[in-house]
Amino acid sequence: MARRIDYYGDPNAPKANSLVPSVNVVVENDNGEILMIRRTDNDNWAVPGGAIDLGESVTQAAVRETKEETGIDCEITGLVGIYSDPKHLIHYTSNDEVRQEFSILLTARPVGGVPTPSDESREVHWMEPAHIRALKLDRSMRLRLDHYLEKRDRPVVI
Template sequence: MAASRIDSFDDPTAPKANSLVPSVNVVVVNEAGDILLIRRSDNDNWALPGGAMDLGESLPDAGIRETLEETGISVEITGLVGIYTDPRHVILYTSNGEARQEFSVVFTARPIGGQPTPSDESREVVWVSPSDVQQLTMDRSMRMRLEHYLGQGETPHLG
């Protein structure tokens, strides 16, 4: 059986969190206003590119690195969508039993080079019109992040 990621929200049967890892997601928007999305290889859901911050790097640098690794697109960070730390959101990684409490900062970015290219973590990499996002299968937390971006005012989401 392949390793997978299982997201749970406010589920009393979910495993108790046993780790907390600073992570990042990036809303990359091209000149046409399309959003860069990946189809994850671990759960087949659509998502924003992103991942865990490594020791020795800043969170914006992690966003730039993770976006390039997962999509083939080089980016420049341009802003902040929000901070997501809801302890009711637990992510189980079946490969090692890690049950991670959500801790993600979501940035905006613009592409500065590269071509959409899948990786070990992404089955597909596509530019999606904001009007088409609602049709895609994604975890509720990822959909919420995109909805916050699309409806965002001046203040980032804090929660």
């Protein structure tokens, strides 16, 4: 199984060797619950997301990644922010790729599907925001969710 190691401001971290545009999606249902996955590559909780493929728009990637990782169909509703902090590095040990963070965080509403784990998600659940605060999250994912929960007037650009 591929492993993912996140580093933040670590002088001993490997040097970045790629920059891959990606997207994450905060899907909130009518009960105010947020769709969360437990990742298979690092066992952390996160919102669904992944790389934007060539020939694909940001919103197409967001809808595709959400469906692939969770079984939920969604409709994109907004933008939380753009996260490109060069201090955040993501090391994929299977191929020794070290990515500099570049992620766009969108919001969405569910339009169908059933929560279903995948190769990338060992668990998929709708969760109340208060419960999410107690989960094991990477620093960058916690920051993104905090920004979403703050209901800011403007997108975050980091």
